[in-house]
Amino acid sequence: MSVLPRIEAFASDLTRIRQDFHAHPELGFEETRTAGIVAGLLRDYGVDEVHEGIGGTGVVGLIRGQGGGNRRVGLRADMDALPITETSGVAYASTNPGRMHACGHDGHTTMLLGAARYLAETRGFDGTVVLIFQPAEEGLGGARRMIADGLFERFPCDEIYGMHNDPNGKPGVVTVTPGPAMAGASFFDITVKGTGSHAAMPHQSQDPIHIGTALVQQLQGIASRNCPPTKPLVVSVTTFNAGSAYNVVPDSATITGTIRYFHQDVIEMAEGRMKALCAGMAQAHGIEIEVKLRNVFDVLLNDPDLSQAYIEAAGEIVGAGATLTSDQMTGSEDFADMLQIVPGAYCRVGHAGMVPLHNPGFVLDDAILPVGASVYARMIERRLPVA
Template sequence: MPVIPAIHERSADLLSIFEDLHRHPELGFEESRTAAVVADKLRSWGFDEVHTGIGTTGVVGILHGRGTRGGAGNRRVGVRADMDALPIEEASGVAYTSGNPGRMHACGHDGHTTMLLGAAQYLAASRGFAGTAVFVFQPAEEGLGGARRMLQEGLFERFPCDEIYGMHNQPTGKPGHATLRKGAALAGASFFDIHLRGRGSHAAMPHQARDVLVIGAYLIQQLQSIVSRNVRATDACVVSCTQFHTGSAYNVIPETATITGTIRFFSTDVRDLVQSRMRAICEGLALGHGIAIDVAFHEIFDVLLNDAELSDAYLAAAADVVGAGNVAEEDAPFMGSEDFADMLRRVPGSYLNLGHAGTVPLHNPAFVLDPDILPVGASIYARIIETRLPIDKEPTA
């Protein structure tokens, strides 16, 4: 792939950074070591400004390009990568496996951070752009609201951007295949917690219990049928129960239970309908079985909206690296969520998916990010800066 030559020459350095980050995964708002690595690299490469502690562990680097004629050098373009890992025990078998028990980079954020660092090193050396590049290394993307924390702490007030771009790896088995969808590209997400309180008893005397295990199991079945019987087939929505916790002994019918999960949606009306039906089902079961059921919703992710014009620019920048035959617009939105959506609500921009070898899905203990995409992603990040902040050519004599 025609990656930028200066980035290709540093492929071994990128691999070293990536493997180091992979060995030391950190959960959201705990990325102190990762943030220190990022900040130290930016400083060593001569960044004009390096700011830490934004959104708890976020890092922002500021890089000014060469002077330009006509005032175009006042423009500012942002590029963003996420840094956090997941609470997963790694089973990938790679030589650089996680050294932190119960922690794993199973979504490729170590790769995202490495790719953005690769672009940062190249652009710091070349300064081949006009205006200002804003490098945002974000904590806590995995459902903890890292983007919102950075925004609440004045991210774009302190570091204004005219537009901003993000990227995610995808184990599609298609190395270097870059895709995005204009408009609504990724789903919004609402997380839920349901707490049941019944009456515990001896396992030999279930008639004395109000059995939250049985009621909870039935409730999960009811929740999973909401979409198929309440939401129009043409409106995309997914309800997934992902945790069910209850009981602690063989001979005790438990008194309490907790169910958690997510709602994925592209319309707030659909989200509100699903939440209303969930409340009604819980109220009915509580009344019918004589127990208490409490439901709480947490609005975690907005729908991610890609700007059409800037998406064209991003695809063109990617085509410069991977070739026009390897870029495409997605026809359908993706039901996954991404808190880069919060940044795109404040600043226009676009979010790109970059395919790589391997098909083990994200968030799987055996997931492996193909390191061959590191210089590819770094080159795409660099090209979007260079193409959106071009240096005016001097007039010929």
């Protein structure tokens, strides 16, 4: 492991910053405290331009290097937390009830701040670094909001890079999957509009619980019986809500969940089958079933050549632990929306700990902070070399 010495020298500052973010998590588009701290630190570091309020609570910083190069490379981190009650027991645990950095975005933000500090001090590159601190990655469309707010018109990039922590118990392992790397995702909301009754006389109802549970079983068959085994598809029902009393058959039930995919024909098939199953169930029971589907994430596509460049830069920091991999992930990431416009790549950085992401007991290993910051910084120095 060869963390850049200058970054290693201020690693304790990164830990302090990250733990402060962790203690004060904010949900998507509510990251006013986080964004304010980010903007203030960028100014303290000597970043040339700092722009706030991009796409709501997003922040963009520009650092100009040596020479007159006009190439621009973007680095992106996400800032939002999740609606989870923390159980980690760490001394710096969330002070905001029901909110937690259970996905490590506090670490992602801090790693990019570390790279920004180093790059603003050293300026060992020729061109411009575009630092993108994005709000609302967790399914709320923060990337799309920044893009709609003119992100790449105002701050054009020739290439762009992102990273995510990976709690796999393997510190110093950095992986990049060239090509389709993470799944696209749609969310669905289904409302079963039945007829309520007294629970002692269910024959007078059109029971939405009975109908809805049967529908859930049919939805689970889309992946196993309608999709070719060679094309990944995940259909997950994640909530089922109905009723409020022991002696009442309710008049409606709501079902929500997500579809994950890598191929356009697969998502079109899955959404079509979902609509058909709901329509068939509604006709069979003489009721109405409403289906709402919305695309939330694109498939994340890593540029193959830039994936290779990214892993070579990471290799200078972590050594043999930097590898290209063919393993796709059915998790989703809205950095994919930026990669639809600007070529780039997204890596995963391993760290100690085996509690998974989005778990209330998740703990980010602070030793990852100078590693991620160094990988970002070295990528800039390699992609924007000084002549």
